[in-house]
Amino acid sequence: MTSSATVERSPRGDAHLSLGARRRVRGVLGFVVGVGGFLLVWTLLSELVVGEFQLPPPLKIGREMWAIVRSGAFADQFVPTIVRLGYGFGLALLIGFPIGYLMGTSRYWRAFFHDMVMVAGSIPGITYAVMALVVLGISVLGPVISVGLVSMPYVAINVAEGLDSVDRRLVQMSDAFGRNRSAVVRHVLVPSAAPFAFAGVRLSFALAWKVEQLTEVFGSSSGVGFQIRVEFEDFSIPGMLAWVLLFIVFMILLERFVLVRLERYLFRWRLEEQA
């Protein structure tokens, strides 16, 4: 991956910018022009075609977003949402890891869980949301359990895949040196599978927060989803869009700067292996 960048660097004595830097500049420029153009088209549409009430211009939504952040409502509503998301992922790891371990090591359990894991991803989010409401009522448990159920299959299938790719020679060597089964599990299998469990969480991240927010729309009394519902019932399009855009930006930043880095850190032994 990185080698191509170093090989192609300044082939014509181009001393100003390396390929990577040029690519980054292009990315930033593209972002500014592309998103700027999108906002411009949006503004023109709302001013000239649709009308400000139906399609509020971006500036108005920006002001709304700023008001939400400044008043402290942002922090008040995001903290419960993020905490629930965290508990949900904890639940997914707690259930998904053993299931994935069983699937990766035993033929019987692989067949047992196969359908559940393969099917869970295609279940519509609205069923999680409203079922949680029926079973639990308006409760903080609803979003947690929804997130746990949505992410669990990704954790399980990734752990099973991770165990599938465990270095066979390590297991054979442990056998040859007379290590018992539990030592192999503790020192070879579980450490190899753990990063895969985390990769499962990251993969399901986008799906999980959408389902969480949907569950909050239907059955919660706090959190970002609940605020979106409140704004919808007030027929406030700017308020609704402000909340959801803040949420998306926050989640994308969380994914890029926390989860991806954490994953790279957990998988660093693999990168060294490849290099």
Next chain:
Amino acid sequence: MSVAIERPAPTQGALGAIRRVVLSDVGARVASYLFLLLLWQLVSLYEDRFPGPAEAFGFLWIEVTAGSHGGVVRGEFLEHFAATLPRFSLGIAISMVLGMVVGVVIGASKLAEALFKDTLLMLLALPAIIWAFLTQMWFGLGDDAVVITTFLSAFPFVAVNVVQGVQAIPRDLRRMSTAFGVSSLRRFRHLQAPAVTGYVFAGLRFAVIIGWNAVLLAEWFSASEGVGWRSRYWYDANRYRGFVGWVVIFILFIVLLDRLVLVRLQRRAFRWRDAQLSAIEREAEEVELGVTGT
């Protein structure tokens, strides 16, 4: 293949035969369904409002056979499916066309990628519920809101997959076909089409899964007929067995469509790429593709 696959010791006699059946893959699947039914039953015992499997399937029987739910309320299964399926199909068709156009443009042109990629990621991140709310406020109750919600929610997933497909066309082969003067028709037939087809089917699969959720949500909020509306009808009437019965139909519909049609199409179209993957890697690939949205 796997690290430590246990193999049941071959036993003789009738007891051995039973043991073999119970421990076989089919036996394991049957056991898993029984386990799920048991779990459902336990949840329904824990919470009285939540109907057990017997109640939900009893309701479904009446709904599907157009029997009487008591009084004049009759089962209306076909009517609502007939209302939903055209909306759903139209939404998916539009999202496929739009997604392929956007995907090819972004995938083929560096300029278009730099300009539109971030906007596409933003659209990918927008939850379907926002479109359901917005279209209800823009268009009121009716077909428009449902169809538009469906394709706005689904098309970014098609586009992202097509972008991946276009960018996955091997560069060496592209250069070679230029060097050897291969005609653009043959290039399309032997290079571009096979490389992109798998990703188009992956996109279709995710469009259908995402679109189904969007259709249900949109009908929940802005329709007066259709399967989503019908489940809400039972929900609002506090007849939870009706609601849960419909949820069973929602899940069955999408799971059967996905496993019996879409996954097979996708697997066929990806044969050239996935031939050397192990079974579990292939399954992981099926679960993951499209959700990542690079």
